[in-house]
Amino acid sequence: MSFSNSIELLQFHWMAYTIYSFMIISVIAWFAYNLTKKEKAKAVVRIPFYTYMAFLVAGGVGHHIFTYNTVPWVSEDLTRHEITPDKTYHISIAKHHYSMPKEKILIACGEKVMFDVVSSDLTYGFGLFRKDGSMVTQMQVNPGSKNDLLWTFNHNGVFDLMSTEYSGPAGNAMFVPDAVEVRGCQRKVAMLEGGAK
């Protein structure tokens, strides 16, 4: 099992969390109902205390192990200093304005791309979004720090750039349409069904 982009991951997450939500609401509703009953309730399932504790530990830690092994950008992010990117794009931000590379950012499918972003004043965000408004990836852009994001694009698409961090009311207009284009993938443009935009 592997997720090739954020949409696949978030759809899986939506399903898993929805099931969990109904489960926990049902469990407490079951408790609430039976707390007022005189007759002894029949346990649906008997879970020993230590099994429950082990389940919580496994859930908390196992979740990270699961995503590390199924979501490609985690290991790539952790080892990005040892990876030589196929392309590096330098972007700077000052006074709520992105200064993009002179040439359009055109990426071939599967290329490892490094976005190296520098802020000279405030804390901003660097977020790529699909045309339907869903997020591809993002990072924070702190002044005085290294802000480098290594990313591999597995789907075609033209992506807009938006600041994902608040930098004052003036930051609300930080938007670069069609900032990044990915070509050459077998898979079509990834979009949410009935997306927001």
Place this chain on the structure above:
Amino acid sequence: MSFMSDLIHGADGKFDVDSLSALQKVTLRAVVMSFLFYGLAAIEGMIMRVATVVPSIPPVHAQPEHYFSIMTVHPIVGIFGSTYQLVFAAFMFLIPYLTKKPLFSIKLANFVWIMITVGTATSWIAAFVWQYAPLYTLYWPLPADTEQFKIIGGIVFVLGVAMIMIGTLGFIYNIYATIFARVGIHKNKTTKELLISGFGIDGLFNLFHKLTGRQPYTKEPALSLPVVAIFRGTVDTFLDALVILSAGILVLVYLLADAGGLNWDVHAVDALLYKNWFWWGLDLVADGLVLIYVAGSWYLLATIITGQKLFMENVARAALMLELLVSWMVWSHHLLADQGQPEMMKLVSGEMVTAFELLTQGLALFITLMTLWKARPLKMTNELKYLLGGLVGFGLAVPAGIIQADMAMNRVLHNTQWIIGAHVHIAILVGLTMTLYSVVYVLFPIVTNNAKLWSQKLANIHFWLQLIGGIGMGAFMGMAGLDGMLRRHMYLNGEFSTYMTLAAIFGTMLLSAWVIFLFNIIMSVGLKGLIGIFLPAKNDIASYGLEEEEELEPVPAKA
């Protein structure tokens, strides 16, 4: 009794405000202010929600300056003005009630609610009048950005927050001075014994002795478990107040320098280092004092509702100690999208230690449910159903938080509506608020000397509106976040209007719940009683129930 009579004198005229002690009055004053601020926060939330669908709505008028100034004060009003105030009021009553000792100082308790009320109002004015809007995160150097914000707005805002924090320090002093006072049942205890009990070390020793087959270290710990939870949570409250005060001083110094014509370099302060410091402190609210206070409140409520001992009490004591340590080491989960943050801190603090909150909160949920279960059959009272609502809230919100505290998920969830909806708002509006309502219903007859609740039907409607409204609003905000909607961005073209309309419908239920609750409480205590709460008490007793103790005389308030 007629409607008008109840409105003026309270339900069946049973609320006698003159019979209240100084301790009861100061508690009720803070509670009243807390619920007024809750309403203000709810109205602000609704304005912002509607503005995402209809940006031209007054007072936003499609202006980001207005929108973000509301967003800046919304958590100040909601967290400090409302929640802090209610929690502090409850604990300054509960500590004397549980330890059977007088509160250290009624004057200090009055100072606390006045400082928090005035401080919250001052910060609100800074945002309303001067549109000072660096948000509660105060990411450096934004709060000192005088090109976007007026200096006077920043100074007034910081002074407001400083007043809240000074009030908070007053609360902390009052709590510890009361716990450590060697009077009443603690007159023969040493400070060391109280400290060992306060940190739950006696619980750990008891567990160790049990495992090694020895007699318990202590059969009767010096402090009861809810007092231990308040003791521990207050450690985080103290550290958090220091961090927020230090951030405020930094902002204030730069703003005053700017006003004095000095052009200081804001980059002399490293933005990422500041972010670490600030989140370490701020996270002590979210992952420290909230979870510890809530666990303690659940234990207290479960024992009061059932009238029985807490299930696995020693484990609960030890777990509270673990929660305190965990709360000091989890802040990096807020910096998983910061590429300059060391990877090891992201992995250890951001992911692994944070995951322990699933364990500690899961344990608290288990112990609470088991304590209730062993006491079956129980009557479905207001306090029980609100407690169960609180359990549902944290049952939903804590795993939602653990999910986003993951390097894979955070890359696409950071700063989206998922964080603030599915995690924060469900944690606060369902988990925390419903737990607090449970406390309110438990304390209502005690603090009011048996005033009658005007309408049980309204209490039931309030419960369902709060539960369904809170979960529904958080769920649709969360779904919008999964589809890419940011939490700190003003959408001007109705991009996520379907989700936001649905969230607003559930938000309206929350707002209605507050109106109904407030109406029910006003009808219970009456307008005369409500005003009387703010008049000086005829009875200056700073304790509750001590006059029934044989060897103790009622102890008047100090100062």
